[in-house]
Amino acid sequence: xxxxxxxxxxxxxxxxxxxxxxxxxxxxxxxxxxxxxxxxxxxxxxxxxxxxxxxxxxxxxxxxxxxxxxxxxxxxxxxxxxxxxxxxxxxxxxxxxxxxxxxxxxxxxxxxxxxxxxxxxxxxxxxxxxxxxxxxxxxxxxxxxxxxxxxxxxxxxxxxxxxxxxxxxxxxxxxxxxxxxxxxxxxxxxxxxxxxxxxxxxxxxxxxxxxxxxxxxxxxxxxxxxxxxxxxxxxxxxxxxxxxxxxxxxxxxxxxxxxxxx
Amino acid sequence: xxxxxxxxxxxxxxxxxxxxxxxxxxxxxxxxxxxxxxxxxxxxxxxxxxxxxxxxxxxxxxxxxxxxxxxxxxxxxxxxxxxxxxxxxxxxxxxxxxxxxxxxxxxxxxxxxxxxxxxxxxxxxxxxxxxxxxxxxxxxxxxxxxxxxxxxxxxxxxxxxxxxxxxxxxxxxxxxxxxxxxxxxxxxxxxxxxxxxxxxxxxxxxxxxxxxxxxxxxxxxxxxxxxxxxxxxxxxxxxxxxxxxxxxxxxxxxxxxxxxxxxxxxxxx
Numbered sequence: 001x002x003x004x005x006x007x008x009x010x011x012x013x014x015x016x017x018x019x020x021x022x023x024x025x026x027x028x029x030x031x032x033x034x035x036x037x038x039x040x041x042x043x044x045x046x047x048x049x050x051x052x053x054x055x056x057x058x059x060x061x062x063x064x065x066x067x068x069x070x071x072x073x074x075x076x077x078x079x080x081x082x083x084x085x086x087x088x089x090x091x092x093x094x095x096x097x098x099x100x101x102x103x104x105x106x107x108x109x110x111x112x113x114x115x116x117x118x119x120x121x122x123x124x125x126x127x128x129x130x131x132x133x134x135x136x137x138x139x140x141x142x143x144x145x146x147x148x149x150x151x152x153x154x155x156x157x158x159x160x161x162x163x164x165x166x167x168x169x170x171x172x173x174x175x176x177x178x179x180x181x182x183x184x185x186x187x188x189x190x191x192x193x194x195x196x197x198x199x200x201x202x203x204x205x206x207x208x209x210x211x212x213x214x215x216x217x218x219x220x221x222x223x224x225x226x227x228x229x230x231x232x233x234x235x236x237x238x239x240x241x242x243x244x245x246x247x248x249x250x251x252x253x254x255x256x257x258x259x260x261x262x
Numbered sequence: 263x264x265x266x267x268x269x270x271x272x273x274x275x276x277x278x279x280x281x282x283x284x285x286x287x288x289x290x291x292x293x294x295x296x297x298x299x300x301x302x303x304x305x306x307x308x309x310x311x312x313x314x315x316x317x318x319x320x321x322x323x324x325x326x327x328x329x330x331x332x333x334x335x336x337x338x339x340x341x342x343x344x345x346x347x348x349x350x351x352x353x354x355x356x357x358x359x360x361x362x363x364x365x366x367x368x369x370x371x372x373x374x375x376x377x378x379x380x381x382x383x384x385x386x387x388x389x390x391x392x393x394x395x396x397x398x399x400x401x402x403x404x405x406x407x408x409x410x411x412x413x414x415x416x417x418x419x420x421x422x423x424x425x426x427x428x429x430x431x432x433x434x435x436x437x438x439x440x441x442x443x444x445x446x447x448x449x450x451x452x453x454x455x456x457x458x459x460x461x462x463x464x465x466x467x468x469x470x471x472x473x474x475x476x477x478x479x480x481x482x483x484x485x486x487x488x489x490x491x492x493x494x495x496x497x498x499x500x501x502x503x504x505x506x507x508x509x510x511x512x513x514x515x516x517x518x519x520x521x522x523x524x525x526x527x528x529x530x531x
Contacts, residue, residue, distance in 0.1 A: 156354060156358060157360060159324075159329055159352070159354075160352065160354070160358050160360070160371075161371075161375075162329060163327055163329065163350070163351070163352045164351070164371055164372045164375040164423060165349065165375050165376065166375050167375075170374075170375060174360075174363075174371075174374075175360075178360075178362035178363075179362060181362070253362070254403065255361050255362045255363075255403040255404070255405060
């Protein structure tokens with residue numbers, strides 16, 4: 001009771017984000033119509049939405065979405081699976097960890113898009129290079145999270161398993177894998193995010209189809225409304241990817257108490 | 263002294279420790295944790311070990327469990343070859359229950375490791391889950407349970423695994439006094455149905471007396487067995503709180519430990 005009295009509010013705080021967004025949209029629309037904003041920079045929300053609907057209806061946007069997904073998904077799998085495997089190895093073996101740590105420390109901080117030219121020397125200008133860069137980007141967060149996931153398992157669980165006579169296989173399937181799973185799945189989420197980021201960047205640099213190239217095309221033809229529409233699609237894609245991986249996490253690791261939402 | 267145990271070592275199914283010593287390697291030299299521990303526990307016997315903190319109780323338990331090798335001395339199980347000790351179940355103070363398994367899977371874990379078929383191990387686990395009063399929580403995860411309930415899971419797991427030797431490391435150390443008494447009674451009830459050899463480590467003297475057939479009193483670091491006290495109470499025990507007979511024994515043991523606890527404290531400040 002006293003708590004409620006102490007913070008009397010005009011509106012429920014849950015509505016604040018919606019209100020702020022509405023105000024921004026309405027004032028954007030209003031100032032665009034009144035000519036207060038230069039049209040070639042800002043367009044207006046209604047024009048952006050109608051452009052978006054048009055591009056979806058004509059199927060053109062879907063062609064680009066499909067092209068991007070056909071790079072993101074193979075890139076993610078080709079990077080995350082080896083990252084996971086090596087992460088298990090480095091998590092379990094101190095020797096392997098000590099041996100590879102310097103290499104990891106040297107390569108990991110490079111922004112992965114920066115190696116695209118190098119990759120192109122090896123794989124040529126084409127699909128293979130774009131997917132390769134995406135998978136390199138997916139590899140590292142997966143590797144690092146898997147390794148960390150294994151190392152944070154309390155040694156007591158290994159002792160309990162050993163005490164009950166667990167075989168090496170059982171140790172892996174009943175302790176190592178489930179014990180590291182929550183962090184592994186966080187790693188997968190991170191990997192998906194950077195894969196999308198790097199794929200879009202690579203498409204901007206070299207591709208004739210894909211959301212990155214579509215954004216670039218919109219810039220080259222000075223179609224601001226199409227630029228905004230494509231950005232909305234990219235952000236929706238990112239949100240969907242993250243949300244579905246969060247769902248996967250809660251389905252596969254139900255013992256993890258849900259993290260507080262931020 | 264090859265594979266077969268000497269005939270004089272003791273009864274079949276017993277546990278024998280001979281001159282077990284252990285030193286930990288530290289950066290600044292060695293730390294002696296155990297010194298010449300001799301003990302014998304008979305099959306079906308419940309032995310409590312008390313001692314000041316840091317006296318090597320847990321080290322001794324891990325050595326008996328086979329999770330650590332002592333620096334010197336020998337642990338043997340008469341009737342068993344040295345390289346084929348009987349199976350044992352360790353119950354830890356906390357965190358011993360796997361957070362990623364349901365209560366049912368946790369309790370069935372020992373059976374799973376012995377490749378007991380799924381249906382059978384779940385039946386046997388369910389039976390013990392019921393005996394510790396958790397029948398409604400079989401599909402819950404440990405984080406949904408209280409600390410006391412989690413300890414019940416750990417104990418049920420050890421009993422269901424059907425091991426002849428149970429090693430308990432302050433299983434009730436983190437519980438409040440009331441829950442502790444309830445679980446002590448539960449443990450004795452389970453044990454009276456299924457008399458395993460139990461080594462029960464605790465720093466709670468009253469607990470040691472309430473539960474044990476014998477209480478081994480250890481000295482401060484390096485730990486050695488200072489006195490071996492037979493607890494004279496009949497079983498099944500109906501010991502109320504503050505029972506004078508219990509108190510008398512508790513005070514006797516406290517007299518033995520007092521100086522070690524004191525010196526342990528003064529060493530630290």
